[in-house]
Amino acid sequence: MKYDVAVIGGGIAGLTAAIYTAKAGKQVVVIEKQERLGGRAMTNYKNGAFFNLGGHALYFGDAYHTFRELGLSLQGNKPSTDAHGVWKDTVNTLPLSVTSLLTTPLLTWKGKMEFASWFTKLTKLDTHKYDHISLREWIEGHIKDPMLRNIFYALLRTTSYVASPDLLAAGPVLKQLASSMKGVLYLDRGWAPMVEQLRQLAVKLGVHFVTKNKVVAVGxxxxxVQHVRCEDGTQIEASHVxxxxxxxxxxxxxPDAxxxxxxTWRDQAMEATVACLDVTLKRLPKPKQQFVYGIDQTVFLSNHSRAAYVTDDGSQLITLCKYQGPTTDAQQDLQDLEHMLDLVQPGWRDVLVAKQYLPKITVSYDFMHTKRVENPGPAVPEIKGLYVAGEWVTHGELLVDAATASARRAAEHIIAHDRSERTANYGHRNII
Ligand SMILES: Cc1cc2nc3c(=O)[nH]c(=O)nc-3n(C[C@H](O)[C@H](O)[C@H](O)COP(=O)(O)OP(=O)(O)OC[C@H]3O[C@@H](n4cnc5c(N)ncnc54)[C@H](O)[C@@H]3O)c2cc1C
Known part of the structure; x- marks a missing residue:
């Protein structure tokens, strides 16, 4: 078996890289260890509901624009931003709109005025100026009102999925927060239709898929680079991996990594993990409380049914996640998530239809943090033809935007490399 490009992993990054290299005329193979494609963008259908692996929102960033460029249809809607915040075990209106800004008991007048001024300032902010300082430094240095600081910590934690403001670089997450002011998309039937459309497009472009086979070495x-070796002994030759x-x-x-x-990329990496609790409820005990930030706790709750078709029987799919620190406790995390549900939707157990609990799942294997030595990829400089992509190969993008952006960078590198080799060979022939 011989290919121009072998892609290891069939998640969003792998599918995107395969499509862009195949579009350039390369012979491509994707090797995925699981039976299904999608990786962390997978959706499980259970008890009439479409459960992503934890709540997933599509920002209007690199992934959205890439999928649109590829002609994908992204069905779903923007959820309303009528938000609440939990502070000292009380659910309060969170000032994310002009009306709620006036009515929220969380802020003093001075705090409200300061927040209002940030609404306009954020979208015009030159966020790159803050790429090398921590989020804590930015918040403490720029936000005066103490309660508004707490609200900013909560908003930016949810935007990044990272609960370490001392390490998280401020610039990229501020950029994402500004972008989220245009809204996000909750997708009908979860992220599975998006993955399926990518798979179909790849197949149409001639990409070959090998599933249920794990790559064990890159020779x-x-x-x-020479080949990849799979668990079943298959060896796949490739000019690029x-x-x-x-x-x-x-x-x-x-070998010899x-x-x-x-x-360096492995040693500098810092993981961001979460505990996720998703429930479907026959009805909402408190219909107004659908989008809730923990302000003094690192828990977030959102009802995806308010914007997307995610259940077949009309029940409501609520997803909660707890942003974890370096140490985790599955039982405690579940208690904290259920406690949030008790506060926001009291009596939820009486109307429960189905439940999914993921005690610890990695959202990103690395993020833009202040201790980073260098941005990884696309090429591994010491081994010609070897590349990395995936959400951790970020050059400032967050989450799935980093997965697509890094995949496109790897594809562009390969295409440009082959073009320059062809030109060099052609030039050589001319001289002869
Ligand atoms: C709880 C949660 C919530 C999230 N919410 C959001 C959100 O709201 N918005 C957003 O933009 N992003 C979100 N994300 C992030 C998003 O899901 C990921 O960024 C994206 O799916 C990562 O894609 P990837 O291709 O880089 O990695 P993966 O999806 O992990 O793909 C890697 C693939 O490689 C395969 N693999 C691993 N080892 C081998 C091997 N040896 N051989 C062959 N195959 C192998 C794996 O099985 C996997 O399929 C969330 C993630 C989680 C976990």
């Missing part, structure tokens, strides 16, 4: 010789796995797995797959940039 290279004299500084040039794109690894869309975590930095730790990428390091494991490549310690002498390459993969070593």
């Amino acid at each position: 290279h010789q004299n500084g040039v 794109i690894m869309t796995v975590s930095p730790a797995i990428a390091h494991q797959l490549v 310690e002498y390459t940039a993969l070593h």
